Every structure is written in C-alpha cells, then in structure tokens.
Amino acid sequence: MNYKIILLVFFTICNFSISFSQTFSVPKDTVLNQRKKDGVFLKYSIKFKKEFTKTWNKVFVDFTDNDVFLMGGMNFAKQNIRANEYNAPFVYSVEQKNVFKPGFMAGFRVDGKFKEKHPYAVAFTLNKYATGANYKDVKSFEPFIGSFSNFKAEDQVFSLNMTALYKKIIPILDTTKYKFYVVAGPSLDIRLSGQSLDNQVNNNYRKMFLRAHLGLEFDNKSYYTIFFHYKQGLHSVTKSAIQTGFNSFNLGMLIKAKDLF
Numbered sequence: 199m200n201y202k203i204i205l206l207v208f209f210t211i212c213n214f215s216i217s218f219s220q221t222f223s224v225p226k227d228t229v230l231n232q233r234k235k236d237g238v239f240l241k242y243s244i245k246f247k248k249e250f251t252k253t254w255n256k257v258f259v260d261f262t263d264n265d266v267f268l269m270g271g272m273n274f275a276k277q278n279i280r281a282n283e284y285n286a287p288f289v290y291s292v293e294q295k296n297v298f299k300p301g302f303m304a305g306f307r308v309d310g311k312f313k314e315k316h317p318y319a320v321a322f323t324l325n326k327y328a329t330g331a332n333y334k335d336v337k338s339f340e341p342f343i344g345s346f347s348n349f350k351a352e353d354q355v356f357s358l359n360m361t362a363l364y365k366k367i368i369p370i371l372d373t374t375k376y377k378f379y380v381v382a383g384p385s386l387d388i389r390l391s392g393q394s395l396d397n398q399v400n401n402n403y404r405k406m407f408l409r410a411h412l413g414l415e416f417d418n419k420s421y422y423t424i425f426f427h428y429k430q431g432l433h434s435v436t437k438s439a440i441q442t443g444f445n446s447f448n449l450g451m452l453i454k455a456k457d458l459f
Contacts, residue, residue, distance in 0.1 A: 384409075
C-alpha cells in the first residue's frame with residue numbers, strides 16, 4: 199500500500215515537472231545576444247528622442263531648429279562681503295581671499311531660434327562653487343586682536359542654475375565654418391547645499407539669487423563650442439544687514455548630444 203502511494207506521488211511530481219518545463223521553457227532562438235540587446239536599446243532611444251522632439255515642437259511652436267547640447271567646465275567664483283552693522287555672538291578671524299577660486303559645473307543646454315530669426319539658448323546646470331571671500335569691512339583691536347568679523351562667509355556652495363540667453367553672431371570670420379557669438383540674459387541659482395551651523399542661526403544666506411549673464415562663444419564648424427561666460431550678481435545673496443555680491447566666470451565646452459548618442 200505504501201509503495202503504491204509513493205509511486206503515485208513520484209509520477210505526479212514528474213508530470214508536474216514536465217508540464218512546468220513545457221510552459222516556462224524559453225527557446226534558444228528567443229534569447230537575445232548582446233548585439234541584439236544593444237539594437238533594442240538603440241531602437242528605444244531613437245523612439246524616445248523622436249517622441250521628445252515631437253512633444254517639444256508641439257508645445258513650443260515658435261521655438262524651432264532646436265539642438266540639445268551637453269555642457270561642462272570650470273567656474274571661478276568670489277564673494278565681496280560687507281558685514282555692515284551685523285552683530286552675532288560669534289567672532290571669526292578673517293582670512294582675506296580676494297581671488298576667484300575654481301569649482302566645476304555640468305548640465306545641458308537647448309539652442310534654437312524663436313520665430314525662426316532670434317537665436318536663443320536655455321541651460322540647466324549643476325554648479326559646485328568654491329568661493330574666495332573678500333571682506334570689504336573688518337574689525338580689529340590692534341595690537342591685541344587682528345582682523346575679525348561677526349560673519350563668516352560660506353566658501354562652498356552647490357546650486358542648480360537656470361539660464362536663458364539671447365545669442366548674437368559676430369560676423370568677423372567666415373560664418374559658414376567658424377562662428378563667434380555674444381550671449382546675454384538672466385541667470386537664476388537655487389542653492390541646494392545647506393549653511394554652516396553659525397549661519398543657520400540667523401538663516402543668513404538666501405535660497406535663490408539672480409544674476410546677469412554675459413559671455414562669448416566660439417563654434418567650431420558645429421563640432422563643438424567653447425564658451426567663456428561672466429555672471430554678475432544683481433542683489434545680495436545674504437540677508438540684511440550683510441551685503442554679499444556673488445560673481446563668477448564659467449569656462450567650458452558644449453557638444454551636441456546627437457553626436458554622442
């Protein structure tokens with residue numbers, strides 16, 4: 199009696215295994231090799247690009263001839279600081295850094311034409327600033343205490359930058375090969391990094407700061423574009439009574455995304 203039950207269970211398991219393997223087995227000819235996988239990825243990338251372009255052109259009817267660029271480079275930043283009558287229970291020895299210190303930036307930019315005749319660009323970048331701190335007014339008790347301040351500037355800032363630019367070509371060379379542009383427009387930084395504990399007490403730094411953006415660009419036969427931009431602060435990046443002007447230079451390169459992907 200027991201061996202019959204065992205045989206019955208054995209045959210049941212075998213039948214189930216055969217049925218399961220027949221149901222879920224994958225034929226060899228349906229397994230994609232690496233080349234086919236790359237082809238599928240490329241196919242969907244092209245499809246996504248077409249759908250994105252179609253949606254963009256539908257929403258922005260007057261914005262035509264759009265090209266997406268990847269951009270990256272270095273920035274050099276400095277803060278000019280006036281603490282004025284700011285008082286706090288902190289005292290900091292001031293180390294003057296009246297220099298533009300290097301950081302980096304990376305992001306993408308869309309270039310095109312508005313109503314088919316006005317060149318423009320819209321850029322979105324992440325920026326890591328390492329700033330020089332130039333104190334315009336400091337306190338001291340000579341000869342006992344050297345230069346000091348009740349405010350300590352942040353020397354590291356991480357931000358998301360959004361810039362809208364109008365482009366004007368400079369006809370100084372054969373523009374069929376090389377192009378020089380002057381660009382100008384507003385630039386908005388949204389601070390992503392936090393503040394030091396001392397600055398958090400009075401929440402000294404603003405979350406957003408607006409700057410004027412002016413620059414020169416060199417387009418080499420549309421292979422790449424080298425840019426040199428300057429950003430001038432339009433207001434203080436710190437709150438009253440502290441007045442802080444935040445200025446920076448950007449030096450980098452633009453490359454068309456379609457040339458890379």
